[in-house]
Amino acid sequence: MPLVLAVALTAGACKPREKAPPQVARALREFEGAYPLEARPNGTVRAFDIVAEPTEVALVNGHRLRVWAYNGQVPGPQLRIRLGETLRVRFTNRLPQETTIHWHGVRLPNAMDGVPHATQPPVQPGETFVYEFTPKDAGTFWFHPHVRSSEQVERGLYGVLIVEDAEPPPYSRDAMWVIDDWLLDETGQVLPRFNTRHDLAHDGRWGNVLTVNGRTDEVLRVRPGERIRLRLLNSANGRVVMPDFSALEAKLIAVDGMYLREPIDPAGFELAPGNRIDLDITFNQNMAAPLPIFDRFSSRRPNRLADIVVEGEPVIPAGFASPARAHVPAWKEGLQVPEHHGFRLNARRGGPFGIEWTIDDKAFAGHSHHHEPLLTLKQGRFYRLRFVNESARLHPIHLHGMFFRLLARDGVPVDEPFFRDTVLVHGRESVDIALVPTDVGSWMMHCHILEHAEAGMMTLLEVTSG
Numbered sequence: 155m156p157l158v159l160a161v162a163l164t165a166g167a168c169k170p171r172e173k174a175p176p177q178v179a180r181a182l183r184e185f186e187g188a189y190p191l192e193a194r195p196n197g198t199v200r201a202f203d204i205v206a207e208p209t210e211v212a213l214v215n216g217h218r219l220r221v222w223a224y225n226g227q228v229p230g231p232q233l234r235i236r237l238g239e240t241l242r243v244r245f246t247n248r249l250p251q252e253t254t255i256h257w258h259g260v261r262l263p264n265a266m267d268g269v270p271h272a273t274q275p276p277v278q279p280g281e282t283f284v285y286e287f288t289p290k291d292a293g294t295f296w297f298h299p300h301v302r303s304s305e306q307v308e309r310g311l312y313g314v315l316i317v318e319d320a321e322p323p324p325y326s327r328d329a330m331w332v333i334d335d336w337l338l339d340e341t342g343q344v345l346p347r348f349n350t351r352h353d354l355a356h357d358g359r360w361g362n363v364l365t366v367n368g369r370t371d372e373v374l375r376v377r378p379g380e381r382i383r384l385r386l387l388n389s390a391n392g393r394v395v396m397p398d399f400s401a402l403e404a405k406l407i408a409v410d411g412m413y414l415r416e417p418i419d420p421a422g423f424e425l426a427p428g429n430r431i432d433l434d435i436t437f438n439q440n441m442a443a444p445l446p447i448f449d450r451f452s453s454r455r456p457n458r459l460a461d462i463v464v465e466g467e468p469v470i471p472a473g474f475a476s477p478a479r480a481h482v483p484a485w486k487e488g489l490q491v492p493e494h495h496g497f498r499l500n501a502r503r504g505g506p507f508g509i510e511w512t513i514d515d516k517a518f519a520g521h522s523h524h525h526e527p528l529l530t531l532k533q534g535r536f537y538r539l540r541f542v543n544e545s546a547r548l549h550p551i552h553l554h555g556m557f558f559r560l561l562a563r564d565g566v567p568v569d570e571p572f573f574r575d576t577v578l579v580h581g582r583e584s585v586d587i588a589l590v591p592t593d594v595g596s597w598m599m600h601c602h603i604l605e606h607a608e609a610g611m612m613t614l615l616e617v618t619s620g
């Protein structure tokens with residue numbers, strides 16, 4: 155496979171295929187070289203054991219929340235490896251249901267992607283499965299089940315995978331905020347009704363308790379002068395957040411794991427379910443009081459996410475160049491490339507929950523064992539795809555196994571200086587993206603509002619060689 159792809163890309167660069175418009179050759183040339191087509195394992199294997207099982211955790215004020223957790227923690231264990239290292243996870247399922255682990259955002263071999271029936275049989279209660287792969291990219295990724303995810307993720311099954319650069323930039327610390335949103339009932343426990351009509355008719359399950367790192371009272375304590383890297387993940391089923399860091403000197407340096415072309419102001423970034431952002435923040439002075447960081451996605455009702463406290467002995471600020479200087483092609487010519495496919499996103503009555511969410515009028519039946527891909531793409535080619543939201547609801551569309559660039563919203567060109575693996579498509583909006591598939595296999599594409607996905611808004615894209 156590696157050779158085939160290398161040849162395809164080189165051919166694309168030097169001698170455009172017949173019929174391939176010149177823009178395509180240019181777009182491919184801009185991509186090749188910048189992103190590794192193959193993993194480069196350095197021989198070091200990092201082994202972890204992960205067990206999924208029901209347990210209790212302290213949410214806040216000593217309140218015991220019954221959850222399903224990886225290794226007894228919510229969020230699950232933070233797996234940290236370096237680029238070039240191989241991750242080996244021995245996973246055991248002690249849940250009352252079958253499950254899998256999907257490695258969100260990671261370019262990996264298809265057999266390790268954790269999609270039930272498509273890439274592996276589901277892991278039955280009591281069974282063990284070994285996931286092993288060498289990521290091709292450094293960045294902030296996460297993992298979660300891909301079986302009944304609207305229930306399993308909501309109950310607490312998710313964790314972070316950080317792939318550090320081979321030489322990590324010298325931030326004084328590397329902190330993580332995992333943002334989640336829980337719908338608790340009168341007894342303070344996870345409301346055990348999933349995929350309700352209400353959730354399905356709206357933007358999924360939005361909860362009544364917001365947590366950061368599993369707590370409602372998370373505080374990040376830093377010293378004046380510190381320069382930190384703060385990584386954020388939205389692991390909620392449905393809620394979109396827009397964290398407001400405007401009171402701080404914060405720069406956006408990575409989105410969905412991948413570095414930006416240059417650091418930018420993070421204001422207005424919509425962190426949809428599945429999205430990650432990395433911020434570079436320097437704390438210049440002491441602050442008299444804790445600084446609350448608010449989510450301002452819904453302008454009427456800001457939500458407090460966590461507090462930052464700057465106190466103590468000052469440290470000398472670390473001066474080093476921002477790591478955000480990736481080669482991110484502008485792909486301006488991408489909009490002239492004919493659209494390869496336009497996916498229509500919509501809903502209709504019917505299906506097991508009463509409402510089905512569809513892609514091109516098809517609802518994915520999660521528990522069936524046989525799936526036809528909706529679209530076939532060739533490895534190493536440039537594609538422009540479009541999502542047309544015919545509904546009024548939100549759809550953060552996520553592609554497995556590849557990353558893409560946003561080209562336009564409602565036909566208006568946008569140049570985000572970064573790649574993504576999840577893009578929020580607003581009600582009635584159309585979104586154009588471009589991508590170059592690098593890995594062969596059956597890759598899922600779905601809405602990351604997990605109730606929408608469970609009710610059908612999922613499909614498979616087949617990437618074939620040559």
Ligand code: C2O
Pocket residue numbers: 256258298300428552554598600602
């Ligand atoms: Cu977090 Cu199929 O995705």
Ligand code: CU
Pocket residue numbers: 548549550601602603606607611
């Ligand atoms: Cu959706």
